[in-house]
Amino acid sequence: MTTQMIALVTGASKGIGREIARQLGGLGYLVLVGARDLGRGEVVAKELVAEGIEAAAVRIDVTDPDSVAAAAGRIGTEYGRLDVLVNNAAIIADGDAAVSVVPAEALRRSFEVNVIGLVATTAAMLPLLRAVGPARIVNLSSELASMERVGDPTSGLSTILTTGYNASKAAVNMITVMLANELRGEGILVNAADPGNCATDMGGWDAPRTAAEGAAVAVRLATLAANGPTGELHAESGRLPW
Numbered sequence: 146m147t148t149q150m151i152a153l154v155t156g157a158s159k160g161i162g163r164e165i166a167r168q169l170g171g172l173g174y175l176v177l178v179g180a181r182d183l184g185r186g187e188v189v190a191k192e193l194v195a196e197g198i199e200a201a202a203v204r205i206d207v208t209d210p211d212s213v214a215a216a217a218g219r220i221g222t223e224y225g226r227l228d229v230l231v232n233n234a235a236i237i238a239d240g241d242a243a244v245s246v247v248p249a250e251a252l253r254r255s256f257e258v259n260v261i262g263l264v265a266t267t268a269a270m271l272p273l274l275r276a277v278g279p280a281r282i283v284n285l286s287s288e289l290a291s292m293e294r295v296g297d298p299t300s301g302l303s304t305i306l307t308t309g310y311n312a313s314k315a316a317v318n319m320i321t322v323m324l325a326n327e328l329r330g331e332g333i334l335v336n337a338a339d340p341g342n343c344a345t346d347m348g349g350w351d352a353p354r355t356a357a358e359g360a361a362v363a364v365r366l367a368t369l370a371a372n373g374p375t376g377e378l379h380a381e382s383g384r385l386p387w
Contacts, residue, residue: 149199151224152367153177153216155207155266156234158185161285161340164360165231169367170198174229177220181206181234207234207262217269227273229367232263232284235314243306255309260316267324279332283366284321286337286378290314293386318378318387325376334373338363339380 152169156162158180166176170193178193178200180186186202193200205216220227238254241247263284274280288294288302289311295302305311318337325335340359362381366373378385 149173149175150228151175151177151220151226152229152231153179153203153220153227153270154231154233155179155205156181158182158189161356161359161363162231162233163189164356165233165363165367166200167193167196167198168357168360168364169229169231170196170200172364172368175199175201175224177201177203179203179205179216179234181212205234205266207266208257210265213262213265213269217273220270221273225273226276227270227280228277229281229283230267230270230274231363231367232266232282232317233363234262234266235259235285237307237310241307241309244308247308252309252312255313256316259310259313260320263317264320274333275331279371280334281367281369282324282328282333282335283363284317284335284337285363286317286321286339287311287314288339288341288380288385290318291378291385291387321378322376329375332371334366334369334375336366336369336375337378338366339378339385341380 152174154162154166157166157178166178170176178186178190180202183202183204190200190202203216206212236258238251240251289305294300321335321337328335340362341354362379366379
């Protein structure tokens, strides 16, 4: 088994997740490209290897308990531990809209992927993270989950009416705080990262930030020193209000 630092990034076959994997790999981590479609994950892993990064693809569908368990089992068998978990996999569900009109199915799908899948993945990987001790967990969140920012009627954020996405990411923020408290005595730091509005499938290709720019804050939180923060939400500019 390798002594190299190991990072698993979910939803890493494209967009911000791929860039997080690339940047962690550039820092010397062995990166596990978590992907629902193993073939797409393998394509990204080969791209990273061609850049001199140690990488491997891992199939993981965060909404499928068997897939999550199999991914944890494989990582445990092949590597024996996990130094960093980046919970990046997320969606904006089809039909997501204002509270008064959002379909129930859009809400269910948002929470199934963004919240339940995140919790299930984290729980499955915790034994591997605990095997390290000073591990790091980063949950991708959003400024759209900040009640203070969205609650300001003068803010442009107040006009973005994706109820399922905003509410599910607010739930991710609470999970981040609760997990940070739970693991506070174990040296495992848990934080949430807001990448900003990036040019990706999710953010739209006319968004002002690149995926690489959006990935940077997650990478910073994934590589915090032992005295770094825990239970916080950070953007590129620093800590954000809940």
